[in-house]
Amino acid sequence: MKKHTIVALVQDRPGVLTRVAGLIRRRGYNIESLAVGHSEQPEISRLTLVIESDHVEQVVKQLYRLIEVIKVSDVTDDPIVEREMVVLKLHAPSSVRHEIVSMSGVFEAKIVDVGASTMIVEMTGTPSKVENFIEVVRGYGIKEMMRTGRIAMVRGARGHNASEYVENANGSGVVPTLN
Amino acid sequence: MSEQMTGAQIMCEALIREGVEVMFGIPGGAIMPFYFAMWEYRDRLRHVLCRHEQGAGHAAEGYARSTGRIGVCIGTSGPGVTNLVTPIADAMMDSTPLLAICGQVGSHVLGKDAFQETDITGITMPITKHNYLVKDANELPYVFKEAIHIATTGRPGPVLIDITKDAMQKSIVPNWDIKLNLPGYKPTYQPNRKQIREALKLLLQAKKPLIIAGNGVIMSGAADELRHFAEKLRIPVITTLHGIGSFPEEHPLSIGMPGMHGWVHVNRAIQTCDVLFNIGGRFDDRVTGKASTFAPNAKVIHVDIDPSEIGKNVKVTVPIVGDARATLLALLEEMPAREELADLHSAASDWMEHIREMQDKHQGKQQYVNRADTLHMTLPPHDVYEKINQTLALRGNYRVVSDVGQHQMWAAQLLDWNAGPRTHITSGGAATMGFSVPASLGVAIAHPDETIWVICGDGGFQMTNQEMATIHQEGIKNIKVAIINNGYLGMVRQWQELFENKRYSGTPLSGPDFAKLAEAYHWKGLTVEHSDQVQAAIDEAYATDGPVLIDFRVEREVNVFPMVPQNSSIGDMITVDP
Structure with a gap:
């Protein structure tokens, strides 16, 4: 099975890491490594996953089903x-x-x-x-x-710019931190 | 609104703002503040007290599936919410918009194994579309809005909100000016036009095209658009178990149900078709049989609002991500002029003729009526279906809720489904025995002027029949239950007969006198043991101003045919020749 490097941007809400890890386990894929941390935007976290799978396209699609997952890409064959x-x-x-x-x-x-x-x-x-x-x-x-x-990070102008996904106005209402 | 409200009052207010009118639930320690508050709102927010949280969950599902609106169920912490797990999983498998509201222990004891504490957000993570743990009353207006938005949009599904008791009790000034912040959740409704044209190109060149219509057609309200589309192209239409109702079976282009207990001519048509257009179905294994052998000659066009369904089970030539109705409208807009359809029309007409020949040969529904091996039986199950079917056609204005097992497949096969979308309600993906009686409660509350028929086995009935008490207490009169009572867990028994040399391990099943049980619940109970009595019992059910249960004591060992053995090609069916 081929190893794939996947980069994901996710909303920084409690439980999001559990959701990502749980989904990959449930669907029968093995996580070789997983690193999480802040992106350049405070409310968005960034993950790098290394997964062994011959069906990585399904992994990416399943990750997109998670509400808090904003962008996922398999960067294995990209310049990174x-x-x-x-x-x-x-x-x-x-x-x-x-x-x-x-x-x-x-x-x-x-x-x-x-x-x-x-x-x-x-x-x-x-x-x-x-x-x-x-x-x-x-x-x-x-x-x-x-x-x-x-x-991992893609070289050059392409990539995973978290600020593209920040909504500019949040109404005057409370946007909870959901902790 | 700027006055102080408790968290529990905010929950009621939030539900009313989202158009919720009915909730199904059971109170308990942690959820008590919500019940305290809902008393003030009881004129606008009806609470239906169920006898078991599983019943509350299925009732909310029945409400949701028969209306398209969100179904709401409530449980307290610990065993209350773990009892909701089955209906939540059921709603996830069948894409039902469900909101589960759960009481949680106080935030100061959270994580300390407090009385009735369970990590329900952890438990339900894999079986919800999304879930929340709320510990701060200020978050409630936002969370309820976001939760209902997520449950009802895109591919619908269950969402759970777990709220600590102190968050419900705290008084705050709620802020209702909310803008949802969901950068990762933007369902695609409008299909890509290039893909639409690709799909049409493929269909126009087809010699043996087929349409498969699934649950997505019903959920997006696309039955009219589907009919226009099929009629314009003159392509035969298959309806899956959850697609039943999306296309009338009396329509000349309707050919019936596919899959494990689908008709021979339908499965043979799939195995020989050259273009397969699946709209809103997910190629479940009960439809495809062994997926690698499914539709071997077909180029597949798959329309689904959930991108992860496309290419998951079956290889797809033209993927279309979009809402079923929006996609059909786009297809109709891009439809070429009538002259350009001439080749397709002529090919499709030959093809339809071929399918009807196969249907005549293999008899479809008729094989049950004519089967020689049923002639000696005093009450073959198909006699019950025949009479119910005739009565429904005559009287109209009905919905049918079926349970899970042999009787469910017979209902799908033997009734004529012409009453439109959301009139056939059943548990498909999870196949939850015990679904039907509680689900019918939700359906009956949503449709008080219709007759709601429950078709149920004696096994499934005994799993959740306590909701008969709820139905009586709520004064619901329009539910009529038909138990197809064969004294077995019949579908498992059938597999044991066919594949395990009749080793009936754990399948013979006794029950109470169901008619007497019904009477004990203040229902009318009837028992039918002979074919001659079937119609009179059905008529009496209609004549009775109240819920009625009919115990049809049918022949015990009758099998559902045709049948595709598990993990076989749908081309290889076990049939019974008339």
Whole structure:
């Protein structure tokens, strides 16, 4: 099955993440990664999903059925910038610290914490570069690892501009935050 | 309006502003403030006290399906709302506009496993079009407006609002100046004109075209437009279970129902057609059989307001996203001149002749009447349908609510459906046994001047018959129930007979004396055991000024034919030759 990167803009209301994740599970697709955060508009959140499926068109259509989902696209074959971050706590006795520091330099990773026998390294890059880095440092002993999941953005003028979807007037009535 | 109102008063006011007149429900601890407030509004907002929340939900569905307006049901927190889950799921499957109003525990104890607390928004997330948890009275005017807008527009569906008790009790000054903020919800009503022309091009070249009409035609009010369209092109029309009523069966272009218990000539026509125009149907597996073998020679044009239905089950050549009525109007506008239709008309006429030949060969409805194996029976089920059918045609002014099972398929097959849209009400997608009696309550309240016939099995009847008490208490007189009582869960028994070597595991079913049960509920109860008594009982039901139940004790082991075994091609039907 092919892996697809999907970008979605959603209304920032409580439960929206549960709705998206629940729908994908119910329809029998597997989420490999899911990253959520603010977009450039305060009331709109942005998701990047990586899904394994041969019927990604159905996934996109089903996501559109959710009331709070504003725009969904499969950007897998588009020109995109993809990034992922990993934070690793490595087993790092003084004997190997130099090696880890120089290896981190090659991958443009940052040392963000040094303890008595551990180091925390932070690294950002394309998913494959992150994968490479993890393999390279695995030999030192990974005590903890946290990956953020992939985030994606289409290059150039095309893309997912959240401000296009903000209604300019909301009446004088209360538009509740719905929390 | 600038005076203070409680949240519960705002709920009543919001419902009245949206045109709601009737609600079906049961009170309980968490929803009490709403019941306290609705007493003041009782002249404008009728509350019907049901005996079980499932009954309230189906009653609201019956109201909605027979009117096209939103049906409203109410339950309290915990078991009250979990009892609403089945009708909500039913409404989701059959695209019924339903509003479920639920009381929730106070916001200060929310999430603490308080008395009668259930996470109903979590439970119903997959079976609602949308749902809300409201903890602040200020949100109520907006949420009620948005909820009813979502439930009734686009592809309709159930919406649930869960409101904490303190939000209902709090007094605030409501603001009714509301503009909906739904950037992600803009249903497409108008079809793309290029696609309309593509569809017409395909239809004009067709030699063996077919129309399938589904629920969407009824929901969008497109029955007249469908008739004009079919007549202009002279294309045969198939009506699905939920499409029944969208096109009169007496019309020369009507050929009947497709699918698992559809007619042989209809399924054969689908398997040989070259262009299939599906408007407002969703290619359910009970229609398609094994989808990969469905309509193998056809180019498919699929019209649906929900884009996710298009291409989901069947490969589509011309997809059209739009409202059924708007699409048919656009097709009629783009219709070429009469001369250009000549080729299609001549091909369609040969094609229709071929379908009618198949129909004569396989007999359709007639095969039941002529079946040799029923001659020894004292009360074959088809005799009941024959008499009900004749009576309905004679007396008119009726709607039929069927339950789920063999009797439901016989009703769809054997009655002549000519009374128009929203006169056949049944649970299709979810196939919820126990739907019919409570649903008829909603239908009867919406249509007090019509006779509402319930056709029900003895299994389904026993699931929700407590609503007979509600029907009596509300003084409803226009419901007549026909139980097709065969002492089995008959459809399962039929499968066991045909595919499991008659291992009748869990299907033989006893019941009470249904006529006596009806009498206990202050109804009239009648029992019929012989074909000769059928008409007299039906006439007595009409002559009685009140609800009537007739227990038709039919032959026990009769099967619904024709039949497509599950996951087979609809070309392979089990039939019974006359």
